[in-house]
Amino acid sequence: MSRELTLRIYSAIVLAAIVLTATWLGGFAFRLLSVLIGLLVYYEWSRMTQLAESNMRGHAFGWFSVSVIGLNMLFGSPDLTVPLLAGLVVTAILPSIAGNWRWWQVGGIFYSGLSAVSLAAIRGEDSVGFAAMLFVFAVVWATDILAYFVGRAIGGPKLAPRISPGKTWSGAIGGTIAGVLGGTAVALAFFQSVGLWIPVVALLLSVAGQIGDLFESFIKRRFGVKDSSHLIPGHGGVMDRVDGLVFACFAAFFLAVGFSTFGKGAVTSLGAFLFGL
Structure with missing residues (x-):
């Protein structure tokens, strides 16, 4: 067995254990996992699409958006989560229409935010x-x-x-x-x-x-x-x-x-x- 395959297997076992444990526990533990996934997804999305290099203000707003959504999921009102996500996405759309931000910025906020929200909502x-x-x-x-x-x-x-x-x-x-x-x-x-x-x-x-x-x-x-x-x-x-x-x-x-x-x-x-x- 190659070293790379061994590493993949070990990583997969650790990831599966973390995910299934959080799923079993539910509540705050699973919401925390969902928020962490959302934040990491936004990090990778912005890295791949080079958002920081194209517009630092838009990139900062993206981090602000996913952080606010995550904090509300962990400590705020569940009823506000979807309206909050929608409001932040709409706010990002406006400068994108004006040509100041790239549309990848809007996509990153929507994709990462909804990733966290939908995971947590399904688990309940x-x-x-x-x-x-x-x-x-x-x-x-x-x-x-x-x-x-x-x-x-x-x-x-x-x-x-x-x-x-x-x-x-x-x-x-x-x-x-x-x-x-x-x-x-x-x-x-x-x-x-x-x-x-x-x-x-x-x-x-x-x-x-x-x-x-x-x-x-x-x-x-x-x-x-x-x-x-x-x-x-x-x-x-x-x-x-x-x-x-x-x-x-x-x-x-x-x-x-x-x-x-x-x-x-x-x-x-x-x-x-x-x-x-």
């Missing part, structure tokens, strides 16, 4: 949130793992050769099937029977996760970087590891919010939406 404070978070993890991780192995074993036409030459349609389809099965298995582990929408949601989250992976590949190719950073030994950066997860969380978050707004009304979390509670 109860056991249903714990089940919902594990459901999302299962979908994303099963998709990533099987997409890699199926793609290497079968090969075939490329999924998006200009963005990520290594990804194939066979890997994408194999990963999606694995994501649906993984998510459904987790749901059945917590509840004796689940609705038919469970595999449908798993399918949507699996596709969203793969889009997130391609989105980060597009950014790296656009700016000519190999890894988002070198924060994780053997793995590159945080964005390299959570790109699919955060897009799946985005999809899950908006799905739950949309269903709550236009559906039953009482549904306020992904767990309640998934498991009919």
Whole structure:
């Protein structure tokens, strides 16, 4: 076994232990993890897109924005988090329209802020949130793992050769099937029977996760970087590891919010939406 592969395995074990422990504990511990992910994502986003070099004031506002969102998540009112994120994004849009800031600035605030917000919102404070978070993890991780192995074993036409030459349609389809099965298995582990929408949601989250992976590949190719950073030994950066997860969380978050707004009304979390509670 090569030294690099050994390093990747050890890093993956440590990361999985931290994430699963925080998920089990929930509450402040998971919100802290979510905020940390959001801050590190903004660091890597700004580093890749060279925001500091292009406009220091905009870069400083970005750090201010993600810090304020994080502090509110940890010590403020949960009801203010989404309006606060929306207000800060709109504030960044105005100088971008005027041509003073780059649009990558707006994207960084939105992407990193929503990463933290959606993660924390899915986990919530109860056991249903714990089940919902594990459901999302299962979908994303099963998709990533099987997409890699199926793609290497079968090969075939490329999924998006200009963005990520290594990804194939066979890997994408194999990963999606694995994501649906993984998510459904987790749901059945917590509840004796689940609705038919469970595999449908798993399918949507699996596709969203793969889009997130391609989105980060597009950014790296656009700016000519190999890894988002070198924060994780053997793995590159945080964005390299959570790109699919955060897009799946985005999809899950908006799905739950949309269903709550236009559906039953009482549904306020992904767990309640998934498991009919």
